[in-house]
Structure formats: C-alpha cells, structure tokens
Amino acid sequence: MIEYASDPVRVGNVIIGGGNPIVVQTMCNTHTSDVGASFKQCMRLFQAGAQMIRLTVPSMAQVAHISEIRRRLREAGCDVPIVADVHFSSDIAIAVASEVDKVRINPGNFSKNFETAQFRFAELVRVCKTYGTAIRIGVNHGSLGERITELYGNTAEGMKEAAMEWLRMCRENDFHNVVVSLKASNTCVMVEAYRLLVVAMIAEDMHYPIHLGVTEAGNGDAGRIKSLVGISALLSQGIGDTVRVSLTEDPEAELSPAR
Secondary structure, X not given: OOOOOOOOEEEOOXXXXXXXXXXXXXXXXXXXXXXXXXXXXXXXXXXOOOOEEEEEOOOOHHHHHXXXXXXXXXXXXXXXXXXXXXXXXXXXXXXXXXXXXEEEEOOOOOOOOHHHHHHHHHHHHHHHHHHOOEEXXXXXXXXXXXXXXXXXXXXXXXXXXXXXXXXXXXXXXXXXXXXXEXXXXXXXXXXXXXXXXXXXXXXXXXXXXXXXXXXXXXXXXXXXXXXXXXXXXXXXXXXXXXXXXXXXXXXXXXXXXXX
C-alpha cells in the first residue's frame, strides 16, 4: 500500500480528503441551457444521495445558466456543491469560477499555448481565491495535449507529468484548494497513472485530494465491472478521496455502484 495522506479541500459545504469519508459524485446529462430540466435532475440526484454534482459549461452562454441552476437549488434548500465542467476555454473557466463551488479544467485543452495557459491559470486562481471556489485539475488520457504527447507519448507517464506541471502552478500561485484526477478508459493506464502521480506528489511534498474515475466505462454490468476494477484497485491501496462511476445511463444509476 502507498502511504498517502491528502489535505482537506472544501467544495461548498463538502470536505474532500483529509481523512474524511470518500465523497460520491455524479454528472448531469441534461443540457445546462435547459435550466428547468437541469434543476429537476440535480434535485433528484441530491435526493438519491449525490454529494456533488457536475454540469457541463460548453459556451459562455451557459455561465448564466449554471448560475441560475445553482441559485434555484439553494432556494429549494438543496446545498449540494455544483461543479462546472469546462473544456477548450480558459475564458469560460474564469467567468464561471465566481458562480459555482468548483471548476474542473483539462490541462490538455485549457489553452493551446502553454505560456498563455500559465497566465490565464493565474487569473483563474485569482477569481477562485476571491470566491472560495475549488479547482479540479482533470487530466484525460485521450486529450493530453500536443506538447505533452510529443515529450512523453500518450502514456501514463505523460498523464502524471501533465498533472504535476499544473499542481506546481497551483503551488506557485499559493493556491491549494485543489483536487486532481487522471482518467482513462483503459483501467491499466488509469491505475498506473494514479500510482505514478502519488509517488511524484509525495516526492514534492504535495497532498492534494484525488478524484477517481474510469472514463467511458459503458453501461450495464460491463460498465460497473470496468469501473470497479479501476477504482477499487486504487482505493484498496489507500488512494482516492472522491469517486464517480461514469456510466452511459441516467446519472442516478451511478450512485449505487459508487457507494
């Protein structure tokens, strides 16, 4: 077993890591622009036991929509933390950071130019510090980015290096309200990447909580077993502070196998 102890990170009213119980989360499959449907689904997920809910924010127009969804949830007495899932736009990440409890960004597509990415990430951190918003550094095996793949290939080592680059940026910006994930659809790659990451973080005295998940796991028994293989292999080694079982089914179906 790898001896790894994470520090606590606050996301809304939920604490991830620091020895707290593992947080079970899921993701809406509604269009965020459909505020009514997304609100209703979030309420159902909360009532079914989701401790954190993520919604996609594919365009600047969705920033106002996710803000309204969160407002309606709070008015309804639902305090579940809301996470914005952002790809391909540092501008959207910065704009939505004041409206949600956590922003998930993908280092592979945050910005095409790494120097620009560093500058924009510092701006994102500034907003997150102001509003108490957490960040997930969410590396995906399928979208590592050209610079990383040229250096390391599309490998578990590349995933680890991509995450460490951005965790160092968090440290340089004195921002530690951070969760990290290294997701892949191949469970062997996923498990190896997380193990490499933990060893690297320990070596650099980092203690960020870890989000576990297998991308594109599928549905039915196959999807559940694939997720179980990847997630439980790491949990059994003391790695993981929050989990999502990613199924191509209604989000409610993800909660029971995650628990």
